[in-house]
Amino acid sequence: MAGAKAVLVLSSQLGADDWARALCAADPELKVRVWPEVGDPGDIDVIIAWAPEPGQLLGFPNLKAILSLGAGVDQVLGLPDLAELAHVPLCRTVDDGLSLGMTHYVLLHVLRYHRRAPELEAMQRGHEWRFLVADAAAETSVGIMGLGEMGGLAAEKLVDLGFAVRGWSRSQKQLAGIDCFAGAQGLGPFLAGTRILVVLLPLTAQTRDIVNAETLGQLPQGAYLIAAGRGGHLVEADVLAALDEGQLAHATLDVFNSEPLPTESPFWDHPRVTVTPHNASDSAPGQVVPKLLENIHRARAGQALLNQVDRRRGY
Ligand code: NDP
Ligand code: OXD
Numbered sequence: 108m109a110g111a112k113a114v115l116v117l118s119s120q121l122g123a124d125d126w127a128r129a130l131c132a133a134d135p136e137l138k139v140r141v142w143p144e145v146g147d148p149g150d151i152d153v154i155i156a157w158a159p160e161p162g163q164l165l166g167f168p169n170l171k172a173i174l175s176l177g178a179g180v181d182q183v184l185g186l187p188d189l190a191e192l193a194h195v196p197l198c199r200t201v202d203d204g205l206s207l208g209m210t211h212y213v214l215l216h217v218l219r220y221h222r223r224a225p226e227l228e229a230m231q232r233g234h235e236w237r238f239l240v241a242d243a244a245a246e247t248s249v250g251i252m253g254l255g256e257m258g259g260l261a262a263e264k265l266v267d268l269g270f271a272v273r274g275w276s277r278s279q280k281q282l283a284g285i286d287c288f289a290g291a292q293g294l295g296p297f298l299a300g301t302r303i304l305v306v307l308l309p310l311t312a313q314t315r316d317i318v319n320a321e322t323l324g325q326l327p328q329g330a331y332l333i334a335a336g337r338g339g340h341l342v343e344a345d346v347l348a349a350l351d352e353g354q355l356a357h358a359t360l361d362v363f364n365s366e367p368l369p370t371e372s373p374f375w376d377h378p379r380v381t382v383t384p385h386n387a388s389d390s391a392p393g394q395v396v397p398k399l400l401e402n403i404h405r406a407r408a409g410q411a412l413l414n415q416v417d418r419r420r421g422y
Contacts, residue, residue: 164186
């Protein structure tokens with residue numbers, strides 16, 4: 108296979124041709140193929156993918172690495188193919204631009220709730236002039252589930268803006284200005300003091316369905332939900348019930364059980380739901396390609412890869 112090594116890009120959702128072009132522009136020597144033009148499967152030593160279809164990762168005898176275009180890898184880890192590929196490392200995307208984009212999304216929607224934008228918009232629709240003020244930021248508690256690349260930066264920026272920030276993670280953290288909670292025993296106390304809940308967890312066996320009647324019921328009444336991790340975190344019927352009962356005042360949802368969100372979903376027309384189309388943040392090829400190239404070189408040189416996923420942990 109010497110001399111014939113090639114990278115295969117497969118992503119129907121994320122513009123595989125654009126990624127292939129960006130890779131070739133950054134490294135003109137690199138041989139890049141785009142699914143389904145695979146050529147000789149024996150040439151393919153690295154696959155770059157977002158959400159492969161079952162079977163798409165199989166049949167490449169010289170595969171050395173799978174590089175995910177997502178920060179989350181549940182859409183790859185969920186494939187039955189992975190059992191046969193236990194020897195092939197899987198890496199995810201970690202990118203400052205992606206974290207910053209997510210931070211903008213979180214700030215946009217936290218500020219929207221903090222400054223009572225939904226009420227102000229309703230007042231405008233009703234031609235109602237009433238002096239409506241926000242609480243002090245220090246009295247508005249924002250709780251972030253997941254203090255990793257996404258949640259960590261968003262939490263830091265919310266602290267800078269004066270909010271009372273708390274975070275929940277798997278392992279205990281000590282972060283300046285943030286009230287940190289961890290593990291199953293930390294979840295209840297974390298939720299009890301959270302007015303605006305931001306979900307930025309990876310989707311794993313432990314976090315699936317974590318936003319449910321029981322956890323929502325532990326928030327103070329009239330809390331807000333901002334969900335931008337994965338749709339599998341949400342028990343959607345419980346979110347709707349919490350909205351209808353007033354346990355949740357409003358929800359901003361970027362991720363759903365089924366995407367694209369089905370046209371018949373009650374979320375579309377719910378007066379207290381903001382729907383965004385899984386666009387909270389995005390990786391720009393220009394920023395991510397150098398990291399993909401670094402991992403391709405490392406895989407070919409037999410070196411440790413960057414941002415390798417711990418498959419047992421699920422993220
Ligand atoms: P990281 O792996 O950097 O961080 C994950 C965080 O979640 C860590 O703090 C981790 O804890 C915590 N966590 C994981 N499992 C548990 C658990 N069982 N209990 C408590 N905490 C847990 O991921 P990122 O921040 O890079 O990304 C998070 C997710 O955001 C992605 O998996 C993806 O699903 C989603 N995403 C969504 C986008 C969108 O546009 N909507 C864009 C990009 C990402 P610990 O620190 O202890 O390991
Ligand atoms: C990601 C995403 O995981 O865009 O990167 O959701």
